[in-house]
Amino acid sequence: MSDFAGMEDLLQDFLIEAGDLLSGVDNKLVDLERTPDDLGLLNEIFRGFHTIKGGAGFLNATELVTLCHLTENLFDKLRTGELKVGPDMLDVILAATASVRTMFSELERGLQPASADPRLLAQLKQALAGLLGSGELRVVSAPAASAAPAPRPVAVGDGPDWNAYYHAVTGMTPPDVLAVMDAPVSEQDAPHLSDSTANEIITAAVGRRVSDKPGYQGAGGGRRDGERQRDNSIRVDTARLDQVLNLSGEIGLTKNRLNALRSDILNGKNDTDTLHALDLAVSQLDLLVSDLQNAVMKTRMQPIGRLFQKYPRIARDLARSLGKDVELLLLGEETEIDKTMIEDLADPIIHLIRNAVDHGIELPNERLAMGKSEKSSVRLEARQEGDHIVIIVADDGRGMNPEKLRAKAVEKGLISDEEANTMDERQSYNLVFLPGFSTASQVSDVSGRGVGMDVVRTNIQKLNGSIDIRSAQGSGTEFIISLPLTLAILPVLLVCLEEQPFAVPLSMVREILPIDPKEVQELGGRATMVVRGEVLPIVTLAALLGWPQQRVPEYGVLMQSAEQSFILAIDSFAGREDAVIKSLDDFRPKGVAGVTTLSNGQIVLILDMKELLGSMGDQKVATRAQLLLEGRLPAAA
């Protein structure tokens, strides 16, 4: 099935490394557009194609070699000043990069890439011959073809006898070597300049998925086929691995010490010194284990810059196709984040950038009319704030209009007039996350049809994160994504129903308050409480779990999820804990996210509040009488 039997490891290494390299090249191309004469950039891009070509050769990916070879030669001529970068040439180069990316995705699926578009190859050759953009479409005739890459060895009469050198050094006769380089270059390609539109390039760069298409109902943000393959490996700094090794060694030593102490104690030796030594060893183990956990977690951390690298090119292509001049500023690229999160963030961020460029940023003439500079910027920033990672996508565009958003949501039947009237600014902004919401009256090819922002939020929430919007009309919009440092450890609040503890994610907990029966009001047949002017429904944990309610709940936990805030009524607390989540393989009861073990060895279920609420439907909110067990014998509380 695979064209790469026996080479899978090599192929994977190549794809990861060459993929990074290509993203780097893409970014440098965007820079090159601004500073076309930067020799450093030209050299780096040249080296990028060169290196990819070298690796591809070992995979026998001849078509990839051919394409990289042509592009590399072009950059060789650019860096030596033989040719100059022009807009036409840059277009061809960008198309070539996109084509290389397409070939990578074919390789990912285990297939030898098909030949690049013959028109593209012809254009590259024209560019090499210095014929590109000369005003007319030129047929590559014999003389032009002879200017194709890979200069053939010609023994020059008065030069050094290089053939002899060649033979001496390589042991090969020159044509052999050059045949290798030359063979894949077909020279019969159609000579027309491509009429490929910017849109084609964008689609190639951005990538389209089933889930991007209007009307797609399935789970959003799924990976493309074959992408799975890349997920299995990770590159770790050896220094970090060494640290893990050192710590596990130290833990081994401490374990030996504990073993020795145990036999001492079992043999009746329990003087102060022995106990003190035991205490010391246990504290040391404690410290070492938490260090080890940290060190292991760090091996999963990757600089977010590797993700950010993909975006300048995408932003540039989008902006160009929309006739806008947008610069993407990257900040905090060195911020580290869990690898799995990097992968799952790729799509949401693309979407936010796409939205910023398409909806946020105005057209140049609008900007001028508003007294802004014609050139706009989108800022993509990452930073660590305490135990959270914050990612910001901000534009300096027109900002959001809360009134317009509300009107749109009403028009689409997503909210009622009544609801619209009570909404504040922040709630209005959040309307964009509703499924089926889109503010662009005209559907553009770039941003789609309101499928996306809801998927963005769902994907962020899957990572235990949240997304928030800040906007100022006329000066721009900010999307703020907040994520936990890692998915492996989840801070939880332990709540009890009777004697049984359950864990709920601390990230959802806003505050804890006592439930005073006098303050419980019934509103529309539902028990509610007013907290600082906000009317909140009360949901009992017993009802959520389907347990019979034995006594009147004493406490309420004010929980906030993206859709709603509510009060979870419980009997008591058992404290908070950093839970190490263990998933229940092959067995996942509804509403249970996983299990964790408490320090006393007790096993506790971690509740998935969203799923529990969802499965309850309308029954979830108790009436006041149900909540307070009125009409029954007073509970012994």
Added chain:
Amino acid sequence: MSDPKTRFLVVDDFSTMRRIVRNLLKELGYTNVDEAEDGVVAMQKLTAGGFDFVVTDWNMPNMTGIELLRAIRANGALAHLPVLMITAEAKKENIIEAAQAGASGYIVKPFTAITMAEKLTKIFEKLGK
């Protein structure tokens, strides 16, 4: 004849390529291999001593393969080291340049273990003389 304990230094900025070369060397029975990601790192490792053979890429950031080659030949303690250039450069200027700078051999990518073995044998033969 070559010694399987021969200590190689493989220099390339592309780690995939280092791995390819390392694997090919392993196929040929050479397991004593270290890596460096550019000429600068390579020079540091070489001056620290213990290497018998250098296999280097041409195109690298910081210090290219040809610069590394010249630096090795100019260093009294290292000048004797065999240096095999591995690169995708098949241009006449490059090959002349490498030969003039004192490359012991030159392989054009992609290549097989057999090509590499032939090249190594030739270099070892020359050294043996």
